Structures are given as structure tokens and as C-alpha cells.
Amino acid sequence: MKALAKQAAKPGIWLTETERPEPGHNDLLIRIRKTAICGTDMHIYHWDDWAQQTIPVPMVVGHEYVGVVEAMGSEVRGFEVGDRVSGEGHITCGHCRNCRAGRRHLCRNTTSVGVNRPGAFAEYLVIPAFNAFRIPDNISDDLAAIFDPFGNAVHTALAYDLVGEDVLITGAGPIGIMAAAVARRAGARHTVVTDINEYRLELAQRMGATRTVNVSQRSLTDVMQEIGMTEGFDVGLEMSGVPSAFEQMLGSMNHGGRMALLGIPPGSMAIDWNQVIFKGLTLKGIYGREMFETWYKMASLIQSGLDLTPMITHRFAVDDFQQGFDVMASGQSGKVILDWGA
Numbered sequence: 001m002k003a004l005a006k007q008a009a010k011p012g013i014w015l016t017e018t019e020r021p022e023p024g025h026n027d028l029l030i031r032i033r034k035t036a037i038c039g040t041d042m043h044i045y046h047w048d049d050w051a052q053q054t055i056p057v058p059m060v061v062g063h064e065y066v067g068v069v070e071a072m073g074s075e076v077r078g079f080e081v082g083d084r085v086s087g088e089g090h091i092t093c094g095h096c097r098n099c100r101a102g103r104r105h106l107c108r109n110t111t112s113v114g115v116n117r118p119g120a121f122a123e124y125l126v127i128p129a130f131n132a133f134r135i136p137d138n139i140s141d142d143l144a145a146i147f148d149p150f151g152n153a154v155h156t157a158l159a160y161d162l163v164g165e166d167v168l169i170t171g172a173g174p175i176g177i178m179a180a181a182v183a184r185r186a187g188a189r190h191t192v193v194t195d196i197n198e199y200r201l202e203l204a205q206r207m208g209a210t211r212t213v214n215v216s217q218r219s220l221t222d223v224m225q226e227i228g229m230t231e232g233f234d235v236g237l238e239m240s241g242v243p244s245a246f247e248q249m250l251g252s253m254n255h256g257g258r259m260a261l262l263g264i265p266p267g268s269m270a271i272d273w274n275q276v277i278f279k280g281l282t283l284k285g286i287y288g289r290e291m292f293e294t295w296y297k298m299a300s301l302i303q304s305g306l307d308l309t310p311m312i313t314h315r316f317a318v319d320d321f322q323q324g325f326d327v328m329a330s331g332q333s334g335k336v337i338l339d340w341g342a
């Protein structure tokens with residue numbers, strides 16, 4: 001079958017032919033229709049330090065997808081051949097304390113589709129049936145293909161009650177922008193999004209940010225004054241992984257503020273603990289998506305009218321994958337979809 005793989009330990013990604021995977025007793029074989037390119041795929045593409053330490057070569061990459069169940073193992077219940085599905089890319093062990101308590105997103109033995117096991121940038125993908133999520137008929141293939149990052153946004157944005165709260169989102173990458181849309185819909189008062197990329201700030205505005213701030217040009221404090229925020233943000237969603245953005249968030253939180261941290265900093269990062277202690281802040285790390293409460297919320301948010309379609313700014317046939325990776329690398333995009341022609 002056709003697949004996009006990391007074929008060599010150097011920058012790039014290659015379209016290749018590989019063996020079609022066989023489903024085990026508890027697995028689904030999924031015929032991939034559409035995939036989306038994630039920031040993680042870009043790390044693998046650029047072959048940065050994290051990728052070099054994490055990705056075995058060769059490896060079929062990708063974990064944002066929608067497809068159709070083509071076959072299934074003999075023990076699978078609850079799915080039918082022909083079901084349209086996406087899936088949770090974190091494969092959990094099922095027997096650690098958190099898994100057994102239903103907190104699968106906290107499994108300490110997690111492996112990841114397209115990172116430590118063959119990914120979705122292929123004509124076929126095998127995953128445990130447990131990980132699959134059936135897509136309701138009224139949700140398009142394009143939107144289903146971005147459920148994985150949408151789930152990061154939903155998981156983070158719904159970490160705290162947002163009704164009437166002033167929310168700061170640092171980082172208008174695809175996940176930060178979708179989080180702004182969710183925050184607005186969940187009832188936040190001000191949803192302020194920061195970035196240094198104008199293209200993405202415009203998209204954030206379009207998706208529901210009440211105010212965007214290019215922090216390379218304007219002071220966040222000035223903007224807070226302009227909109228009448230005299231105390232500070234109630235909730236912070238860190239979605240850049242940039243230490244200076246984190247620091248700016250710490251400095252602009254109100255006392256008693258709550259922060260959810262999704263962005264992954266490049267290495268260990270110094271924190272002004274005095275801000276945390278004397279302001280009485282709460283900090284929560286967010287990893288992946290809750291299985292499967294976040295997935296349920298994603299589908300129902302879309303069904304209740306959240307319009308994510310402007311997030312998808314580019315579409316390419318898989319043979320033109322290089323253009324897709326180029327536009328992602330440029331920063332001048334929302335989500336980029338690759339069509340596998342199925």
C-alpha cells in the first residue's frame with residue numbers, strides 16, 4: 001500500500017510502498033480517506049532533537065485521520081464494516097491504575113500512533129477497536145480528520161469552568177485557535193489570543209477570539225486596559241510551548257487564576273514561582289484527550305453549531321504531500337488536509 005514514511009534519519013518525508021497491516025483479534029483495519037498534518041508531523045519532518053530521539057526509522061507517520069472500517073478482528077464488538085471512524089492516537093495499556101479507573105489519558109504506558117507505532121499516513125491503518133470513534137453522519141470527513149487536535153483544544157479549554165470568565169490563550173496555532181472557538185462557545189467573556197503570526201491571529205479572530213494581540217508589536221497589558229480588564233485573566237490556556245509566552249501568562253493572571261498547559265516547551269523552563277504562590281494560581285498539565293469524554297464533547301459541539309470549517313485552509317491530494325508540508329512549514333495555514341482518494 002501507499003504510505004508517507006520517515007525513510008531516513010534526516011529532514012523530509014517520503015511517499016513509499018509498504019505492507020498492508022493485518023488486524024489482530026481486537027483490532028480494526030481502517031481504509032484511510034483523509035489525513036491532516038499535525039505540528040508533531042512537522043517535528044518529524046524537520047527531524048529535530050525530539051524526533052531524532054523518539055522516532056525509529058523507517059516509520060509510517062501521521063495520526064490525524066478519518067477512514068472507513070474495512071475489516072475487523074474476531075473479538076471486536078460494537079463496530080461494523082463500513083463504519084466511518086477516526087481514532088484516539090494514544091494507545092493505552094488497559095491495566096495500570098489510571099486505565100482501570102477510566103482515566104485512560106493518564107496511562108503511564110501510552111504509545112502513539114505515527115510516533116512509536118505505524119501511523120495513519122497510509123492507505124490502511126490498524127488500531128485497537130477500543131481506540132476508534134464512530135463519526136456521526138452530519139460531520140464531514142474534513143472535520144473528522146482534525147478531531148485529534150480539536151480534542152487537544154477541547155480537553156484544554158474545558159479543563160475549567162469558562163462561563164463569564166476572561167480567558168487568555170497564548171499561541172494561535174491550530175490548537176490555540178480551536179480553543180478560542182470553544183472558549184467563546186462555552187461562555188467566556190473576553191477570549192484574548194496572543195501570537196506573533198498575523199495570518200494565524202486573523203484566523204483566531206474569525207474563529208471567535210474577542211481580541212487578538214501580536215505580542216511582537218503590542219503590549220498585552222495595554223490591550224487589557226483597552227478592553228477594561230482591571231484585574232487579570234481568570235483562566236489561561238498555554239498553547240505555544242514558548243517560554244516567554246508562558247511567562248507573560250503568569251504575569252497577566254488574576255489572583256486565584258487557573259492555567260491549563262498544553263504547549264510543550266523546548267526543554268526545562270524556569271518559572272517565577274512567586275507568581276504562582278502569591279497569586280494562588282492553579283496549574284494543570286494537559287496531555288492528549290480524555291477517552292472518550294473529550295471525543296463525545298467534540299462531536300456534540302459540532303452538532304450544536306460550532307463551525308470549525310474555516311480551520312481547514314488547504315487541501316491536497318496525497319501525491320502532492322510536499323506542498324502540504326511546505327505550507328505547514330510556512331506558518332501561513334490553518335489545518336492542511338491530505339486526500340487519500342478513497
Ligand code: NAD
Pocket residue numbers: 038039040152170171172173174175176194195196197200215239240241242244245261262263264265286287288
Ligand atoms: P503550533 O506550533 O502550530 O502553534 C504554536 C503557536 O505559538 C505558533 O502560531 C507560534 O507563532 C506561536 N508563538 C510563538 N511565539 C509566541 C509568543 N511569544 N506568544 C504567543 N504565541 C507565540 O502548535 P499547535 O499544533 O497549535 O500546538 C500547540 C502546542 O501544543 C505546541 O507546543 C504543541 O507541541 C503542543 N501540543 C501538546 C499536546 C499535548 O498533548 N500536550 C498535543 C498536541 C500539541
Ligand code: ZN
Pocket residue numbers: 092093094095096097098099100106107108109110
Ligand atoms: Zn494504562
